[in-house]
Amino acid sequence: MNRIWSHVLRIVTLAFIATAVLLPVVTAARAEEILTSAAASLTDALNDIGRSYRQKSKNTVRFNFGPSSGLARQIEEGAPADLFFSADLAQMDNLEKKNLLEPGTLKNLLTNQLVIIVPADSKLSVSSPKDLLKPDVKKIALAEPSAVPVGVYSSKYLADEGLWEQLKNKVVPVQDVRATLAAVESGNVEAGFVYKTDAAVSKKVKIIYAVPIEKGPKITYPVAVIKASKHKFAARDFISYLQSAAGKDAFKRYGFVVLE
Amino acid sequence: MIFSADTWQVTLFSIAVGLASTLLILPFGITLAWLFARKEWPLKSLFETIVLLPLVMPPVSTGLILLKIFGRRSPLGQWLYQMGFEIVFNWKGVLIAMAVMSFPLLVRSVRISFADVNPRLEQIAATLGASPLRIFFVITIPLAYKGIVAGALLAFSRALGEFGATILLAGNIPGRTQTLSLAIYNFVQLGKDADAYILLAITVALAFSFVWVSEWLLRTRKKA
Numbered sequence: 001m002n003r004i005w006s007h008v009l010r011i012v013t014l015a016f017i018a019t020a021v022l023l024p025v026v027t028a029a030r031a032e033e034i035l036t037s038a039a040a041s042l043t044d045a046l047n048d049i050g051r052s053y054r055q056k057s058k059n060t061v062r063f064n065f066g067p068s069s070g071l072a073r074q075i076e077e078g079a080p081a082d083l084f085f086s087a088d089l090a091q092m093d094n095l096e097k098k099n100l101l102e103p104g105t106l107k108n109l110l111t112n113q114l115v116i117i118v119p120a121d122s123k124l125s126v127s128s129p130k131d132l133l134k135p136d137v138k139k140i141a142l143a144e145p146s147a148v149p150v151g152v153y154s155s156k157y158l159a160d161e162g163l164w165e166q167l168k169n170k171v172v173p174v175q176d177v178r179a180t181l182a183a184v185e186s187g188n189v190e191a192g193f194v195y196k197t198d199a200a201v202s203k204k205v206k207i208i209y210a211v212p213i214e215k216g217p218k219i220t221y222p223v224a225v226i227k228a229s230k231h232k233f234a235a236r237d238f239i240s241y242l243q244s245a246a247g248k249d250a251f252k253r254y255g256f257v258v259l260e
Numbered sequence: 261m262i263f264s265a266d267t268w269q270v271t272l273f274s275i276a277v278g279l280a281s282t283l284l285i286l287p288f289g290i291t292l293a294w295l296f297a298r299k300e301w302p303l304k305s306l307f308e309t310i311v312l313l314p315l316v317m318p319p320v321s322t323g324l325i326l327l328k329i330f331g332r333r334s335p336l337g338q339w340l341y342q343m344g345f346e347i348v349f350n351w352k353g354v355l356i357a358m359a360v361m362s363f364p365l366l367v368r369s370v371r372i373s374f375a376d377v378n379p380r381l382e383q384i385a386a387t388l389g390a391s392p393l394r395i396f397f398v399i400t401i402p403l404a405y406k407g408i409v410a411g412a413l414l415a416f417s418r419a420l421g422e423f424g425a426t427i428l429l430a431g432n433i434p435g436r437t438q439t440l441s442l443a444i445y446n447f448v449q450l451g452k453d454a455d456a457y458i459l460l461a462i463t464v465a466l467a468f469s470f471v472w473v474s475e476w477l478l479r480t481r482k483k484a
Contacts, residue, residue: 073451139349147450172349172431187332188348 031058032234037071039087040176045254067176069147082229088149102225110221113196114211141183141192153217154193278419281358293370315364319424353430358419366415373407413474
């Protein structure tokens with residue numbers, strides 16, 4: 001009887017030690033790295049959220065920031081993104097039509113506001129979109145108006161206001177909203193269109209006009225898991241985190257409006 | 261489907277500004293190449309290195325330096341702006357970017373051609389009473405002209421292919437500063453692959469022909 005007990009005890013002890021040693025190894029091995037392709041305007045907010053998510057879940061999120069149109073194109077060509085966080089619905093729809101999104105994961109998370117900015121030391125008297133017609137506004141920076149969300153929103157708004165035809169010759173197309181911000185900061189253009197959240201992160205520009213939400217384009221930031229992702233579970237978990245109180249607070253801190 | 265008006269515009273614009281930039285750097289390049297080939301002076305290697313830099317540095321680095329030099333917030337940029345010269349986001353920016361990036365290629369090629377000219381022939385001309393300027397234009401240049409033309413063609417091809425410095429300094433403005441390389445990049449970004457391929461074919465055809473002629477000229481030089 002004693003012999004059997006001592007065997008059992010030995011086995012149980014071994015099992016206990018094995019679990020104690022292997023558990024951290026096993027859970028660490030399951031810590032995943034998720035690649036999120038996200039609109040450039042989300043840079044600061046998502047970097048913050050990524051850091052706090054890492055503390056909470058042990059998963060790491062890597063970000064690939066850029067113009068949503070360029071990012072969508074990368075995903076179409078097979079880029080290994082797990083998540084796509086776009087600054088407009090058009091780019092997300094683009095991927096949906098090509099059957100590249102994981103069904104049931106699409107969520108519209110945020111909205112934003114369009115603003116006109118000038119260099120902080122600008123002496124020009126520009127205080128409305130019409131003032132952009134003035135001859136001393138020679139160049140207006142805009143993210144590629146035919147594809148990048150902020151460029152599409154801005155050009156559509158200017159067209160609705162009847163100003164696009166006259167202003168389009170002043171437009172300097174740039175890569176994305178942060179490039180627009182940089183162009184205005186440099187002083188090499190007189191004005192530019194960015195989101196309110198981008199203007200907020202720079203001290204070298206000032207907002208001279210905020211497009212009223214009712215008059216401006218409807219801005220929506222959707223997020224979805226990519227069908228080809230090898231980390232769907234972790235990706236879905238990250239989306240839940242974005243919608244949690246911690247995520248929402250981070251977005252609000254940077255001036256985004258969270259869609260409920 | 262072949263050549264639209266826009267394709268013509270981009271191609272002609274690129275060739276025109278490329279040509280202008282090559283003509284712009286020719287006098288400076290030839291002079292400097294001759295000095296490098298024939299003269300010695302203290303700190304000569306410093307000059308040689310600086311001239312070579314745009315060839316080996318990433319084009320965007322050179323572009324960034326040019327942007328800081330010619331941007332509106334720099335002393336030079338502000339002065340030029342007041343004089344009515346806009347460089348950034350302007351065709352003049354394309355010209356400067358192309359000129360700076362192709363300059364080292366021109367200097368290197370021309371220098372080798374000058375080095376190949378037998379200095380004895382120049383000395384003989386001097387003993388016969390020719391002034392240095394006369395020697396240069398009557399003896400040196402005719403003997404080195406194939407190498408000079410080859411260098412100019414190479415520089416022109418490099419100017420046509422310029423991207424990194426151009427996009428930073430002059431921007432990618434269709435109809436105003438967009439060159440063939442910038443247009444290809446734009447089309448790829450926008451998913452318009454078919455348009456990109458047309459421009460790709462044009463750039464390959466141009467580059468191929470210019471480089472071929474350049475190499476042929478170098479091959480058929482008479483070595484002194």
